[in-house]
Amino acid sequence: MNGDGPAGPQPAPPVAQPGPLEPWPDTVRWQSISTDLIWVELLRLAALVAVVSAVLGVSWAVTGSWPFGLGLGVLVLFAVWRAVTIVRAVHAWGYAERENDLLVRHGLLVRRLSIVPYSRMQFVDVSAGPLERAFDLATVQLHTAAAASDARVPGLRPAEASRLRDRLTALGEDRAEGL
Numbered sequence: 190m191n192g193d194g195p196a197g198p199q200p201a202p203p204v205a206q207p208g209p210l211e212p213w214p215d216t217v218r219w220q221s222i223s224t225d226l227i228w229v230e231l232l233r234l235a236a237l238v239a240v241v242s243a244v245l246g247v248s249w250a251v252t253g254s255w256p257f258g259l260g261l262g263v264l265v266l267f268a269v270w271r272a273v274t275i276v277r278a279v280h281a282w283g284y285a286e287r288e289n290d291l292l293v294r295h296g297l298l299v300r301r302l303s304i305v306p307y308s309r310m311q312f313v314d315v316s317a318g319p320l321e322r323a324f325d326l327a328t329v330q331l332h333t334a335a336a337a338s339d340a341r342v343p344g345l346r347p348a349e350a351s352r353l354r355d356r357l358t359a360l361g362e363d364r365a366e367g368l
Contacts, residue, residue, distance in 0.1 A: 217292060219283040225324045226282075226344030230275045232320055238268045284342045284353075291331065291357065293340040303340040309333045310361035313354045317347070329353050 242264055249257030277297055285292040293303045314330040321327060327350035328343040345353065 217285040217287065219285050219292075219294070222279065222282045222284075222342065222344030223324075223326055223346060224279060224344075225326055227276055227279045229320045229324050229326065229344075230279065231272060234268060234271055234275065238264060279344065282342070282344065286353075286356070291340070293342055305331050305333060305340050307357065307360040307363075309335075310357060313357050313361075315347075315350045315354050329357075331357065 242261060245257050245260045245264065248254075249261065274297065278295070281297055281300070282295045284294070289308075290304050290306045293305070295301055311332050311334060314332065315327050316330065317327040325346060326343070327345050327347045328341055329345060329350050330341045342350075342353070
């Protein structure tokens with residue numbers, strides 16, 4: 190041997206460690222939310238854009254001032270950008286039920302992973318606004334003793350929202366009895 194080659198077996202390549210926002214990729218089964226939430230959010234955006242564009246359009250027509258026209262152009266660019274981020278943001282939402290806690294993840298630029306222990310839950314709300322009801326969706330809101338730790342899971346079908354509410358409530362009561 191001339192000394193240029195390896196003397197022994199090659200070391201195994203380092204295993205990629207999960208990032209801080211994906212700490213349990215193999216042990217957690219993430220549930221996604223309904224993509225119908227995209228339509229709910231796009232309709233909310235469309236209503237806002239319609240009102241602002243009406244104000245800018247009337248102002249531009251009355252005054253003839255170019256800044257109002259520029260404002261309309263900026264509004265259109267904002268609406269397109271926001272529509273793209275709505276689609277991506279809805280796909281970023283997910284939740285997972287574990288033995289002792291619920292995990293909720295969301296966010297694009299700022300990714301957030303909330304871990305809510307069942308024993309810390311005080312109560313669970315299920316809500317649905319008019320647009321959510323029109324698309325057969327509901328939101329589960331978890332309330333804990335610390336206001337900053339409240340988590341929500343939007344875009345669930347009502348049956349899944351009720352199932353999750355009942356399961357979280359039962360697990361919360363079971364875990365609280367052990368304290």
